[in-house]
Amino acid sequence: MQHSELIHDWNTVHGAFDWSTRHGVQLNDETLRDGLQSPSVTDPCIDDKIKLLHLMDELGIASADIGLPGAGPRAVRDVEALAREIVTNRLGIQPNCAARTVRADIQPIVDVSQKVGIAIEAATFIGSSPIRQYAEDWTLERMLHATEDAVSFAVREGLPVMYVTEDTTRASPETVKALYTTAIECGARRICVCDTVGHATPHGVRQLIRFVLDEVVKPSGEDVKVDWHGHRDRGLAVTNCLAAIEEGAHRIHGTALGIGERCGNAEMDLLLVNLKLLGLHDWDVSRLNEYVTLASKACEVPLAYNWPVFGEDAFRTGTGVHAAAIIKAETKGDAWLADRIYSGVPAGWFGLHQVIEISPMSGISNVRYWLKAHGYGTDEALCAHVFEAAKTCDHTFSDDEVHAICRSYAGGVQPSAAAAD
Incomplete structure (x- = not known):
């Protein structure tokens, strides 16, 4: 499917200003x-x-x-x-x-x-x-x-x-x-x-x-x-x-x-x-x-976490529905799609990328994605352990916190050397 068919742009319908x-x-x-x-x-x-x-x-x-x-x-x-x-x-x-x-x-x-x-x-x-x-x-x-x-x-x-x-x-x-x-x-x-x-x-x-x-x-x-x-x-x-x-x-x-x-x-x-x-x-x-x-x-001006495009949260999600859509887009092998499915601004234009994290609002896909990306493979028992921890917390986990949770599981699980932070 053509990219132009994937987004209906109401900004350009009848009466819109012709920016060209x-x-x-x-x-x-x-x-x-x-x-x-x-x-x-x-x-x-x-x-x-x-x-x-x-x-x-x-x-x-x-x-x-x-x-x-x-x-x-x-x-x-x-x-x-x-x-x-x-x-x-x-x-x-x-x-x-x-x-x-x-x-x-x-x-x-x-x-x-x-x-x-x-x-x-x-x-x-x-x-x-x-x-x-x-x-x-x-x-x-x-x-x-x-x-x-x-x-x-x-x-x-x-x-x-x-x-x-x-x-x-x-x-x-x-x-x-x-x-x-x-x-x-x-x-x-x-x-x-x-x-x-x-x-x-x-x-x-x-x-x-x-x-x-x-x-x-x-x-x-x-x-x-x-x-x-x-x-x-x-x-x-x-x-x-x-x-x-x-x-x-x-x-x-x-x-x-x-x-x-x-x-x-x-x-x-x-x-x-x-x-x-x-x-x-x-x-x-x-x-x-x-x-x-x-x-x-x-200029010693702090950058707000929710500043458009360049704030810490601009391309970061811990929400299950959002993360699942991004992951499915990546699975299709379509970087263009993955960068726009839940973003009105393509991160890649600005040297940035989509970030999937783990929070109380996460789905199991967030956990699977994070563990695989950080070298823990596809251990479903470990995934369930991290997922359960996420559902009892009150914030989005930092990477260090997830690593600690993995270490606490079954005597301590370590990421593979190739993907370790």
Whole structure:
């Protein structure tokens, strides 16, 4: 039977969005800037930052925010080191740096760009919502003047500019249009729409992106790209990213494990998973688990056991019905089938595999599978002994616990040397 006959995909029935029309959407990794603004993360050493940069490049992430050099000497040193790494190793990933819409923040980007010999996109940002304007006592006139001065300065100094409006999802249409139009007239060729506080729903995202494309980009007559940068305060970050892609955004921002301010940013790892599943990302993602693991370790962010795809439990089951189905699929000699029978994401794409364990919810097939896989053969009496122990426990057994149970049976059973852990 053909694989296409084994899954009826309701995601593609009448009225579904045609994702093939969105090939070419890019990703911008904010792990090393916005991600590090979380008060709960550790700023990694430069060696780990460089390793993460290489993994981003290998995973096909188009660009990365490598820091905010206006923050101080350490930030400048790290930005320079990362930019130099891109040049020295001829990495394909393109660097950008955050900056407020003030010359003092842009000048360090200019200095590093000229020193290293690489174009660094200046991501100049300014708040745009009425609530921010009220708190800051900003007038629109003042904001437009700051925009004009900063963008013009960056362009004159030879930097490509991404003009970023913070809190765009709570800003008025008139303000959004005025700010972006001014930035484009001053030379910005990329604008970034931001859900800075995680306010938006997918409907709101679509309305906003459509407004920016129709009312700002098209009338400008310029080749201006639109980015989407969203936060996960409502838990909608990845969903909102997909909505932005549907509506025509050219580049999407995210961070490893979703780290960042408050509840964090859209999860870059999950964006890659979803874009891969949708056919929008053609790169090899087998090292994505390494990217997640390194980010978790370097930033000292624990990886939740139930984190999609990369959490400890993502491809792990102790349930009898689930395990039996996987085992039957493996018995058919069909790895594709075994990797999808109880998984919406194929583990093999990411260098991972299905794991069958023994718990109070297990069937006898779990025990037979585990014992055989660990070198104990097919002794049915031993299998019954382990199965009985499982039914009286209150948790999923660790491998060490099952080995101990086997040793307690009939004087101690040992696995064969060939299959022993």
